[in-house]
Amino acid sequence: MTSAPHPGPGPAGPPPMEPEVMLRQVVCLADDIRGRAASVAEQVRALPGALDLAGVESVVIVGNGDSDHAARAVEMAFRSLAGVDCRPVSALPFTHYRKPAASPARVLTVAISVSGGSPLVVTSAEQARAEGGAVVALTANAASPLARSAYGTVLLDLPGQEPSPGVRTYQASLLGALLLAIALGQARGHLDRAAAEMLREELGALADAIEATVDESVRRTRQLADRIAHAPVLTLLGSGPSHGSALYGAAKQVETAAVFAVGQDLEEWCHVERFAGPSDLPVFVLAPAGRSSGPALRVAQRAADLGRRLVAVAPADRLDGFPAWAALPVHGQVREEFSPLLYHLFAAPLACHLAQSLGRVPFAAGRPGHAPAVPVRPATPATVKEEGR
Structure with missing residues (x-):
């Protein structure tokens, strides 16, 4: 999910972000991989046995915004590395249009929200758990409603993170999901221990290419x-x-x-x-x-x-x-x-x-009250004729 924006400028809020925040974010990515890959992998290994990863036959990944994009980006990894069917589903279709699984215990729902407070993502996790399915949260907030709704949590916290459109948080979501796909593949016997360790090492070694x-x-x-x-x-x-x-x-x-x-x-x-x-x-x-x-x-x-x-x-x-x-x-x-x-x-x-x-x-x-750079003229018969519309 995209990091929350600052309030608009004015007496009640701080000044708006500057675009240079995107450069500060992106230059941190290689070091984030170097510093976080091993610890996130350990968290994934430590997920509670009650999740019964060995019995999982399909995965549903739920998110909004950046989290939904991350879900679509890692779908192939769950299919090929874990050997399971995988479906990315944004939170509104999940909560309002999904048919509950016939065997919910064999479905793993991965709910992604960096803040842990995205309302429909939280509702998705609660629904999946109430139906008897296993739920893992990928979030940066261990005390969040999403973390409380899941059987297990992979914490995506980032030192020195500042408000911005999501960049470091997006990479953290990808990393957590990819490591979960490897762990699931190992738990199901789709990957042996050596193959799983090789894949984890490949992820960590990408830091130089990222840089x-x-x-x-x-x-x-x-x-x-x-x-x-x-x-x-x-x-x-x-x-x-x-x-x-x-x-x-x-x-x-x-x-x-x-x-x-x-x-x-x-x-x-x-x-x-x-x-x-x-x-x-x-x-x-x-x-x-x-x-x-x-x-x-x-x-x-x-x-x-x-x-x-x-x-x-x-x-x-x-x-x-x-x-x-x-x-x-x-x-x-x-x-x-x-x-x-x-x-x-x-x-x-x-x-x-x-x-x-x-x-x-x-x-x-x-933001409300923001003036567009180019004034927009209403479409009247006169302007339609003038502009050739």
Whole structure:
């Protein structure tokens, strides 16, 4: 879930955030992995035996906002590393439209809320537990309503965390969920002990790749932001785990810079959004090595053929032919299940630089009383004719 925004400026509240908070957040990510991966893994190992992870046959991951994006980003990891069916479900559909499981004891509900107070996520956990299902909370607040609603809690606390659109908290949610997927795979016998330990070591070893990718992203997104700041909409595309990363990346542009941005699946963009104009709309294609690599390259070519301002987020050795402003390299080798830890890293610095280019601050446009940068004229017959609408 996105960190709570500051109140608006005025005598009763502190001044608004500055966009530079996004840079401070993103440069902490490598050290967060170095400092927290082992302790989070220990918490996951220490989850109570009453959860009976060995008997779990399916997983439902519930969240809102960033937490929902994280759920979609780790779905593949639960399917492949734990060997279970996995469904990410945002909290409102979970609480209002879900049919209770026929065998709730075999369903693990993973409820994600960094604050631990997201009302519908808490209700989701309470419903799942009341039905007899196992519930694990991923939260930064051990005393929160969500933690009290779960059988077990994985604490995602971060030292020195400051209010901001979620960046460090998003990585912490991904890390907790991925480590839970590994533990579940081990408990079910889908992974042996050696394989599980190897996967945990892989996660910890990603810190260097995160650091290198962040360093380059901070430099490259400054020029990119100047080129696309005034586009009417940004579109971010990815499939599999990268669909979650695309949704998250779009959310950061909205929250930080008040830029309208959308995340979409690669194939769905081909069916719908590719028909939208103007022809030079910026399109970001997330293309990690893995199952969606080929489709991502084909969609990128189609976007380029349509005249879109194509931006590729891809392994550093696969960006030949892209101009520097349109290439966002991802460093290091990573399995697709863990790729969400690397393929969201461009989003925070891009959001910061867009906000700086446009003279905006995080969350401002969503506050009551905030004046839009460009006055909006009501649509009257006269203005419709004048503007050719």
